Amino acid sequence: MNFLNLGILAHVDAGKTSLTERLLFNAGIIDRVGSVDQGSTQTDSMELERRRGITIQSAVVAFALGDLTVNLIDTPGHTDFIAEVERALHVLDGAVLVVSAVEGVQAQTRVLMRTLKRLGVPTLVFVNKIDRRGAREDDLLREMAEHLTPAILPMTTVVGIGGIEAQVAPVSFDQPERFDQAIERLTAGNDDFLAAYLDASDPRGLDWQSELTAQTRRGAAHPVYFGSAVTGAGVEALTAGIRRFLPAPAREADGPPQGTVFKVEHSETGRKTAYIRLRAGTLVPRERLEVFRRSPEGTVSLDAGKVTGVEVFASGAGTTTGSAPPGSIAKASGLTDVRIGDAVGSAAELADRGLFTPPTLETVVRAVDRNDKIALAKALTSLAERDPLVDPHLDEVSGQTAVRLYGEVQKEVVASLLAEEFGIAVRFEQTRAIHIERPNQAAEALHEMGRWAPTSHALTLGLRIEPAEPGSGLVYELEVERGSLTRAMRNAVEEAVRTRLRRGPHGWEITDCRVAVTATGYLGPVKPGQFREVAVLLLDGMIEEAGTTVYAPVNRFELEFPHRSSGAVVAALIDCRAMINGQFSANGVGYIRGAMDAESVNGFESRLPSLTRGRSVFLAELDHYRPIRTNPPRRS
Template identity: 50%
Template sequence: MLNLGILAHVDAGKTSLTERLLHAAGAIDEVGSVDDGNTQTDSLALERQRGITIKSAVVSFAIGDTTVNLIDTPGHPDFIAEVERVLNVLDGAVLVVSAVEGVQAQTRVLMRTLRRLGIPTLVFVNKIDRRGARYDGVLGELAAKLSPAVVAMGAATGLGSGDAAFAPFDDGPAFAASLADVLTEQADALLAAYVADEGSLSYARLRAELVTQTGQGLAHPVFFGSAITGAGVDALMAGIRELLPAAQGDPAGPLSGTVFKVERGPAGEKVAYARMFGGTLRTRDRLSFGEGRAGKVTAISVFDGGTAVRRPEVAAGRIARLWGLADVRIGDAIGRPGKHGGRGHFAPPTLETVVVPGRPADRGALHLALAQLAEQDPLIGLRQDDLRQEVSVSLYGEVQKEVVQATLMNDFGLDVTFRETTTICVERPAGTGAAFELIAKAPNPFLATVGLRVEPGAIGSGVAFGLEVELGSLPYAFMKTIEETVRETLRQGLHGWEVVDCLVTLTHSGYWARQSHSGGVFDKSMSSTAGDFRNLVPLVLMSALKRAGTTVYEPMHRFRLELPPDTLGPVLPVLARLGAIPRTQLSSLVEGEIPAARVHELEQQLPSLTRGEGVLECDFDRYRPVRGPVPRRPRTDHNPLNRKEYLLHVVRRV
């Protein structure tokens, strides 16, 4: 069993390669075409219309006695969230590169992540039949831009023609020498043996070392071919079987898995896609997932022979579709976390926009539809503004916005438009601030004592909650309510942006125990409830935050711009006007950072500035303090910064 991901820059040919692999393995009778909209994995109507992959899809086929679950992922950077979830469940990957365009922006982002996670990766250089296809040039780019440890596994002939072919190298001295050059760089023991034997290592030992280093994510074998004609695909399949490690996991061990996709079935029921890392899950098992949620599995299907087949159980190493888990979410751990622990590998979205229904009467239906989309893609963050009756969504780019618009029309019959896209900033505490309010002491109208201190945390630390009161000083339910309300309140800071990287400490606590009248009837007027703490915490926390002060930070992208030398002069003033800061500047290369808010504008202007020859790579780098006027985001709550307004809404009195 092998769970394999197909990844690439958009239009490199991932989905076409998936079709060719399925056909070569005998799983389908005819190869589908992206242009014709009849591929196995692009099943959404929108994917067929646009000819791009939007959602990851799973198919299965066999190579000899190895069952491969193949996951086709989107290539467009706007849908990087789909790729992120797949990385958590892979045993290996095939990174597809175009023989014409070579290494592109998204190719580099993907390879950096694959190498960081140690995911074994083969490279397939596609489209050798296309005019302009290259062999030596692409190998050079792979070594220079992706990894120096790339190993060409054969030679390509007839480049740029319908007769283009790939011939794997045999065990001759030339291939053995190239293997030794790459592999000895990664293994000291092999290098010592190479020196001791005066450069004569057996081909069998080199081949075994190639398998080992590929399995460790150190070396990357490279195959050339064409998904359209099938050239080189047999060699790639042999490489997948020999060089990539099989799925690990003990079917008799503790249950462990990760949910990487959620979709809706024909009746609207949730269907969860889960990779099992350990144990065996059976129909009618009741299991825990996520943070304290649970459900009973009512049906299971596994991928086999190119399709999903119902089974009574699923064991470690396999991917399954699970029914019955109504509260399941993408990223949930089943039992023990998987090998990558569900961590995020790419930056969060840095853009947002307000979705406006074509008819005011559709507001309720729009919110339900967006909630369902966010269920399938948690990085489409919803922000409900009840005061203005508006919903915002967070996005990676303009293409994603177009897809959301088309999906709402096609799947839900909702005609929507969008306001102008804005950048998502964050706030961080500038100093330390504290505040407290005591029970039965004016101006506190709630039966609760709460004291909080806010101070800066380390960059990237998120929000940490600590105690300076005894753990037993409050009932657990009240303590839990305080922490949950702190995290909820910090979603909107002094300027309306989410507050990150801070430590909030509970410094004071107190409550009135449950009391009743002589008749045994509970009396709310003399007993504290969770609602008292839920209402008081925002007032105390925002008072502490005001005393600490906050700084607003904007997202910055690092960029790499390759361009013709004679266009550098016109490009530099544009970069300066957009707020870009060059760090490296050569005649044909500029590297630096640029505010995320200006990336789209640069992308639009670049073709005319560089005669269409400029190549721009951008990805999130860091947050920096905003320069100039501080941007504010409209609040969506009852504004605990304004005590009078807040109390009017919460308790209907001041």
């Protein structure tokens, strides 16, 4: 059996969930197309999703295309849930990027295409809403070539665009201009094909369609299909394109199961279920699995667990029990400590780094009923299993738990989950930006046995801290022989370094620095805890000597809005001390890009709907950190 794990991605409201519904309807999985507005879709199962009409958590549904089983992954479109999109991207064989024929290429669309191209995920483009007034074709294709990628090739064209009766027709590549367009796209993506074209006496004898398939499967070309998820126009052509252009990779059935956990669910009884995308091997019940996890500091740990049950998606959201073959998505129960991002069977399955910038905001969350404080901590730990970037951590000044966020909408989601699943009502403090500290200069310290030292431990330990490149994080290195300490001692020193640097003199994490172990030694029965104690003492002195500067996160932003709102929008940006780097307007739409402190993003974003009558598109993501020389904020 062959599997294709297919992602549907888009800017919010472009119609990806509606497209999912139409694909399921055409495949005979459902007998009517659900409505996002009415909360009747297959993939938006959370009460909050139905209430707000947005996708918050990735959902998986399956349908058959001949002998191919397609596992369709519907992902969030709202920027507050970009981490959920990231988790899905790591497990895809192919993707359909949905673009609105009316709104066109929006800010999040560009971010998604840029990431898909970086990962080399084969991607088709579906231009939705051709039945809506204001829909565009030729103009939109030029916009896509300019702002998404020039490697697009329309496979269908629209008849009666902008009306409810709009239909699509296949592009005829017998027409010279269409054929030339195809050849131009393909020769740009493959030097060998360009050479064959230049050598050919009759270019029409070239097998250009096979070349298009090959380039699409390696992410170098992107066929474009027009249509309407609401009326169904063009969706069958897209389905044929999925079958033709997107790969169903052959998988190795022998050997232990290997894969990636990209989603974790909890049932009402508390049972945990892990969604595992299997790249190799077959997963069967009662099998013992090795599970690998990378910590935020970069270290990899190994755990093991026994799978008590295995389900595989069969039809729609339904599953069948039994074994999960390679290439499939398995729902595995019994792994009590599993988290999103864990790798099964091999550490090589762990993602090297995040695709998107981590959250730059945090807020303290309190239980309305003080008696729920312990239950709240447990509930937040459970939520972190599903979304590690929430990262519940103790706010040392208030003694309460703080969580990391991408935006204000995420607050509502956390509050809703805590109320609906755990029965805990919460309130949040004001959202604040997560600053960082960087060391100002290098500093060294040495604890040497046999000489005066802050402790009497019979050990030698030398450390050095120095500034590193912005964005490099914490670089930890050994400048001594690994054999000079036992593994437990080495781990104790590294753990002490990473833990101590989480809180600098102003309360923020010290990062973008290099810490090196410069000297080691011990005499007699020395415990790892003694190395940990000495390391902390040395770090305390080095941090005081080096000093730190606090840096504030600065987000770059892209903003689209009705041009008639320009005056009010620019005035609001000035109020937020934003730096405008570019501004223009076209077809009644204003565009601004620039940068502003992350602290100001939420306030500005909350004002936009009233300034633009709800017709603005705003995307912000971390760009850099700026130093705060005077009165730096303290974490409190």
